[in-house]
Amino acid sequence: MPTVLTALIDKQDNFEVVRDQIAALINLNQAAQVILATAAAEPDPSLWKLRVFTERAQPWEQVLNEPEKPLAEQDLSPIVNVWYENGTFPEAQGDTVKRQAHTATYNVDVYGFGIDQDVVGGGHIPGDLTAVRNATRGIRLVRNILMAAENIYLQLRNKDGAALGPGVWQRWVQSITSFQPDLASESAHAVIGIRLALRVTFNEYSPQVDESNALETVHVDVQRASDGMLIVDAEYDFT
Amino acid sequence: MSLRVQAEADLAVTLEASTDFGEPFTLTDPSEFASAEQLYGAVGDIGQVLDVDTGQAVSGRHATLTARIATLTAAGYTNLPEGIADAASKPWLVDFAGVSTASQRYKVVQSFPDRTLGLITMILAFWNPAAA
Numbered sequence: 001m002p003t004v005l006t007a008l009i010d011k012q013d014n015f016e017v018v019r020d021q022i023a024a025l026i027n028l029n030q031a032a033q034v035i036l037a038t039a040a041a042e043p044d045p046s047l048w049k050l051r052v053f054t055e056r057a058q059p060w061e062q063v064l065n066e067p068e069k070p071l072a073e074q075d076l077s078p079i080v081n082v083w084y085e086n087g088t089f090p091e092a093q094g095d096t097v098k099r100q101a102h103t104a105t106y107n108v109d110v111y112g113f114g115i116d117q118d119v120v121g122g123g124h125i126p127g128d129l130t131a132v133r134n135a136t137r138g139i140r141l142v143r144n145i146l147m148a149a150e151n152i153y154l155q156l157r158n159k160d161g162a163a164l165g166p167g168v169w170q171r172w173v174q175s176i177t178s179f180q181p182d183l184a185s186e187s188a189h190a191v192i193g194i195r196l197a198l199r200v201t202f203n204e205y206s207p208q209v210d211e212s213n214a215l216e217t218v219h220v221d222v223q224r225a226s227d228g229m230l231i232v233d234a235e236y237d238f239t
Numbered sequence: 240m241s242l243r244v245q246a247e248a249d250l251a252v253t254l255e256a257s258t259d260f261g262e263p264f265t266l267t268d269p270s271e272f273a274s275a276e277q278l279y280g281a282v283g284d285i286g287q288v289l290d291v292d293t294g295q296a297v298s299g300r301h302a303t304l305t306a307r308i309a310t311l312t313a314a315g316y317t318n319l320p321e322g323i324a325d326a327a328s329k330p331w332l333v334d335f336a337g338v339s340t341a342s343q344r345y346k347v348v349q350s351f352p353d354r355t356l357g358l359i360t361m362i363l364a365f366w367n368p369a370a371a
Contacts, residue, residue: 008250043300056295059295059299060295060296060297061298063286063365064286064298069367074367081293081295102324106294111291111293111297113365115364115365115366116365116366116367117367118329118367118368118369119367120364122328122329123326123329123332124323124328124329125330126345127346167322179291179292181289181291181292181297182290182292185289185290185299185302186301186349186361187289187300187364188299188300188322188345188364188365189299189300190364191289191291191297191299193291193293193297195293
């Protein structure tokens with residue numbers, strides 16, 4: 001008779017934690033950017049606004065039933081959807097018992113919307129142009145937020161003594177790809193999608209790993225002798 | 240009278256009759272000329288689903304107007320409606336009401352003249368008035 005696990009699996013796997021962290025970083029920073037833009041007296045701080053979601057699959061219904069609203073009342077800020085696409089587990093970067101490296105790809109999809117807009121004094125702003133500008137501005141904000149120095153490890157680097165965490169090793173923008181609706185769509189509003197594929201490498205742990213002692217503590221002192229030789233003192237906690 | 244000419248003449252009934260499928264609309268050209276004469280044609284504004292290839296749908300609307308070319312010419316329009324890509328120009332605009340909604344203004348994005356039967360179908364986009 002096979003053995004069953006006796007402990008409840010009541011944790012989040014780290015690919016979920018990382019996904020939520022990506023969304024949280026984008027959301028917190030877009031809000032901060034709006035505040036900074038306001039402080040910098042930018043004419044339209046809402047250009048720094050993003051609407052952030054995770055793992056949404058139902059259709060976006062924005063810009064659908066109130067298109068006749070004045071632009072000032074219409075929220076055309078880009079929509080961001082963060083979702084996990086796939087992951088690999090390199091055998092050379094883990095063990096069969098406790099920890100496995102997980103290299104995951106997260107799609108950060110940005111949707112830009114546009115409505116044709118009249119211009120006082122002549123001309124108009126084409127909606128398709130607005131949609132592209134909104135989407136590219138959104139992807140610009142996302143890329144800069146995720147690749148900021150503060151977010152090298154998505155602020156999920158394990159520290160000595162910290163609880164078991166993802167221990168993010170690396171994050172890297174794998175690609176940015178633009179999409180457009182097919183020609184037959186002929187929608188009354190313009191929509192453009194741009195995808196930023198973010199590759200993140202982090203740890204996943206087997207369920208029996210105890211969070212309280214997942215990391216071994218190693219203290220290392222490096223000293224330089226008078227002749228230039230480096231002396232390394234290492235202290236291992238065996239208790 | 241050929242069958243084709245007869246079919247075009249029938250548009251007055253099949254396309255424009257307000258007791259049948261004809262719905263009132265207003266057409267404004269880039270010079271902001273709009274015929275004072277009430278125009279009638281087949282209008283549509285229905286929901287649709289857009290696939291932007293991200294794997295997630297976006298809800299949209301598909302709005303159209305079909306009008307009789309001879310009527311537009313007689314009403315004083317010197318050109319057929321068409322999409323205007325130039326942002327420095329005003330586009331062709333269309334106003335019509337839904338069967339249970341207030342009148343809405345649209346921009347002509349694309350037009351498909353059918354010179355065989357004498358009608359033109361316009362693909363429409365939402366139009367926002369100028370910000371105050």
